[in-house]
Amino acid sequence: xxxxxxxxxxxxxxxxxxxxxxxxxxxxxxxxxxxxxxxxxxxxxxxxxxxxxxxxxxxxxxxxxxxxxxxxxxxxxxxxxxxxxxxxxxxxxxxxxxxxxxxxxxxxxxxxxxxxxxxxxxxxxxxxxxxxxxxxxxxxxxxxxxxxxxxxxxxxxxxxxxxxxxxxxxxxxxxxxxxxxxxxxxxxxxxxxxxxxxxxxxxxxxxxxxxxxxxxxxxxxxxxxxxxxxxxxxxxxxxxxxxxxxxxxxxxxxxxxxxxxxxxxxxxxxxxxxxxxxxxxxxxxxxxxxxxxxxxxxxxxxxxxxxxxxxxxxxxxxxxxxxxxxxxxxxxxxxxxxxxxxxxxxxxxxxxxxxxxxxxxxxxxxxxxxxxxxxxxxxxxxxxxxxxxxxxxxxxxxxxxxxxxxxxxxxxxxxxxxxxxxxxxxxxxxxxxxxxxxxxxxxxxxxxxxxxxxxxxxxxxxxxxxxxxxxxxxxxxxxxxxxxxxxxxxxx
Numbered sequence: 490x491x492x493x494x495x496x497x498x499x500x501x502x503x504x505x506x507x508x509x510x511x512x513x514x515x516x517x518x519x520x521x522x523x524x525x526x527x528x529x530x531x532x533x534x535x536x537x538x539x540x541x542x543x544x545x546x547x548x549x550x551x552x553x554x555x556x557x558x559x560x561x562x563x564x565x566x567x568x569x570x571x572x573x574x575x576x577x578x579x580x581x582x583x584x585x586x587x588x589x590x591x592x593x594x595x596x597x598x599x600x601x602x603x604x605x606x607x608x609x610x611x612x613x614x615x616x617x618x619x620x621x622x623x624x625x626x627x628x629x630x631x632x633x634x635x636x637x638x639x640x641x642x643x644x645x646x647x648x649x650x651x652x653x654x655x656x657x658x659x660x661x662x663x664x665x666x667x668x669x670x671x672x673x674x675x676x677x678x679x680x681x682x683x684x685x686x687x688x689x690x691x692x693x694x695x696x697x698x699x700x701x702x703x704x705x706x707x708x709x710x711x712x713x714x715x716x717x718x719x720x721x722x723x724x725x726x727x728x729x730x731x732x733x734x735x736x737x738x739x740x741x742x743x744x745x746x747x748x749x750x751x752x753x754x755x756x757x758x759x760x761x762x763x764x765x766x767x768x769x770x771x772x773x774x775x776x777x778x779x780x781x782x783x784x785x786x787x788x789x790x791x792x793x794x795x796x797x798x799x800x801x802x803x804x805x806x807x808x809x810x811x812x813x814x815x816x817x818x819x820x821x822x823x824x825x826x827x828x829x830x831x832x833x834x835x836x837x838x839x840x841x842x843x844x845x846x847x848x849x850x851x852x853x854x855x856x857x858x859x860x861x862x863x864x865x866x867x868x869x870x871x872x873x874x875x876x877x878x879x880x881x882x883x884x885x886x887x888x889x890x891x892x893x894x895x896x897x898x899x900x901x902x903x904x905x906x907x908x909x910x911x912x913x914x915x916x917x918x919x920x921x922x923x924x925x926x927x928x929x930x931x932x933x934x935x936x937x938x939x940x941x942x943x944x945x946x947x948x949x950x951x952x953x954x955x956x957x958x959x960x961x962x963x964x965x966x967x968x969x970x971x972x973x974x975x976x977x978x979x980x981x
Contacts, residue, residue, distance in 0.1 A: 506705035524705055529734055532713040535722060537734040538741045540688050546967060547741075548691025549681050552820040554966020556681035557828035558620050559692045563806065567695070571612035578616050579692045579827065581752040582742040584801055586613070586695055589728035589740075593721055601720065607698055607738060608717040615696040618689045621838075624680045628842050632673065637850050640664050649859055652884045654895060657847050658903070662914075669918040676835040676912075679919035682967060688739070692827075695730075698738030712737035727797050744823060745816075747791055753823075754810055755803020756787035832960045833953075836908045839915070840896045844889060851886040858883050898952060905952040909936055909959060916964040932963050 506528055508520035529537075538544045551557045565583035567576045569590040578586065590611045596602045597609055604610075641648050641660070651657045665675050674680045681690075688694045700707045712718060722732050725740055729749030733739035742749050789797040806826040813819045859882055889895055898905050910933055917924065924932070940955035 506709060508703070508705045509701075510703045520705060524708075525734075528709060529713065532709075532718070535726070535732075536743075537732050538743075539734045541735050546682075548688065548693045549686055550967050551824035551828060551830065552817060553824075555960075556678040556831040556967075557824060558677075558681070558831055559617075559690075559828050560826075561619075563804075563827055564617060564692065567613050567616055569612050570616075571614055576613050576616040576695075577692070578695060579742070580804055581749065581801075581807070582693060582695070584799075585728045585730065585742065585749060585752045586740075588799055588801075589725055589730060592724055592728070596720070596724065602717045606715045606717055607712060608715055608721040611697055611721075613695045613697060614699060615689055616694070617692045618687060620681060620686065620690045621677070623686075623690065624677055624838075627680060627685060632668070632675070632842075633846055633849070635668070635673075636661075636664055636846060637853070640667075641850060643854065648854070649857060651850075651886065652857060652859070653886060654847060654889055657850075658843070661843060661846070665915060666918060669915070674919050675839060676831075676915050676919065677838050678831040678835050678916065681831055682919070688733075688741070693742040693744070694733075694739060695742075696736070696739045700736075700738055702736055708735075708737060727794055744820065748789070748794070750807075750810060750819070751789060751791065751799060752801045753804060753807040756790060756799050756801045758785040758787040758802060832956070832964075835916075836912045836956070839911070840892075840908070844892060844895065848888050851888055855886055856883050857886060898949065905940065905955070906937065908952070909933075909940060909955045912956065913959045913963060916959070920964060922964075932959075936963070 506520040506524035508517045508524070512520070538547065540547070548559075549556060559579070563579055564577040565580035567578055567583050568587045570576045577583070593602065593608070593611050597604050602609055641651070647660050647663075650660055669675060669679070672683070674683050674685070680686060689696070698712075700711065718737070725731070726746075727748065729743055729746045729752060730740040731743045731746075733741055744750070784800055785802060786798055786800050788795055789799060791797075807823070810819055810822050813822055893901055895901050895903050896908075913929075913933060913936065917929075936955045936959050939958045940951050943951040943954035945951055
């Protein structure tokens with residue numbers, strides 16, 4: 490059984506980082522560097538993920554550099570959880586988690602692990618979180634209050650400008666530009682690419698604790714120096730999991746690992762015989778007392794892991810992965826099968842929020858008073874400058890009841906062409922692309938030419954052709970290089 494030789498802060502201060510949210514900037518920098526370069530490498534001499542730096546886009550950006558959202562039909566409920574509601578991860582990740590936890594519990598029973606501490610009785614406290622749900626919360630609970638209560642306060646000029654949906658869109662344009670420049674994305678892709686999106690959104694991450702990411706001392710004392718830490722992390726590698734450097738309570742499914750790909754595609758399975766425990770009652774009717782039917786299992790085909798048992802039947806959606814010969818091909822196939830690219834729905838979602846913002850605002854504040862120039866004699870044509878006066882007029886702002894009335898692809902006032910222009914302007918702002926006014930006009934004209942000359946059928950083909958051009962050629966990927974999980978956005 491491992492022995493506990495935990496360092497103590499008073500006796501061994503060099504073994505700890507004490508940075509937290511209350512530390513000054515100098516202390517934070519010094520301690521975080523110490524944790525990164527000294528403490529963690531000494532405590533964890535094995536591979537890891539680093540979501541603060543090189544791995545920040547893992548599971549959020551695909552191999553082509555596009556923001557992605559996982560396909561929710563690929564999820565599976567986790568076993569071994571300690572949470573008020575069911576937790577989910579990718580189906581193959583859930584299978585690997587089940588085997589990993591059972592192995593650690595077997596090790597505890599066999600006295601290979603100390604039966605106490607965070608790694609002794611593993612149970613998931615957090616796992617997959619829905620990106621669309623969190624994006625909705627962000628737009629509804631963060632963006633809209635700023636728009637309505639600050640930017641559109643009743644006494645502001647912006648409020649007076651909005652007399653209908655047309656003038657509202659002009660004001661919303663200014664709001665989006667200011668917000669994006671201050672770090673508040675507006676599109677789903679922008680949200681996924683930002684720091685607002687969590688590794689938990691990927692379906693590849695499972696956490697066993699709720700420690701603050703800012704509390705370095707707790708990271709060291711409770712996790713890195715736990716006597717079970719090294720053993721559990723090594724066991725985790727046999728099931729395709731890697732620890733997060735800055736959150737050692739977080740296990741990450743490593744797609745680079747052939748182990749995790751075994752859970753995707755399956756191993757050779759065998760079904761053990763079902764033990765029959767039927768007894769005959771007095772009436773000679775068979776009665777089954779044992780309902781625990783053994784599940785199919787197999788053993789790893791990876792060299793050195795042949796004794797590792799896996800409940801890995803594999804999944805049809807990943808059946809082509811074994812035929813891929815390069816890392817790039819494997820990643821591309823995985824992302825194709827497991828995720829959807831967000832750019833395809835960015836504008837559809839943004840338009841819903843744009844209309845909802847308007848309707849909510851004008852419902853709360855239906856009347857706006859504006860000052861107009863009028864002739865005091867009643868002639869509104871202002872024929873006599875000497876009689877001109879300012880007059881207050883009340884304007885009743887109307888709710889828009891039909892989405893297609895304003896955003897219908899063909900019938901709406903703000904249809905496909907407006908959507909393409911809006912998407913281009915939002916995304917280059919979110920990517921902080923600095924282009925001249927003339928360059929913007931040329932880029933939009935190119936996109937419109939593709940839109941106009943694309944085949945008109947099936948429905949939506951013209952729009953999608955223009956959208957794809959803007960996304961691929963004008964906005965571009967997060968990185969031009971092929972994304973591996975060791976090199977992202979040019980950082981190693």
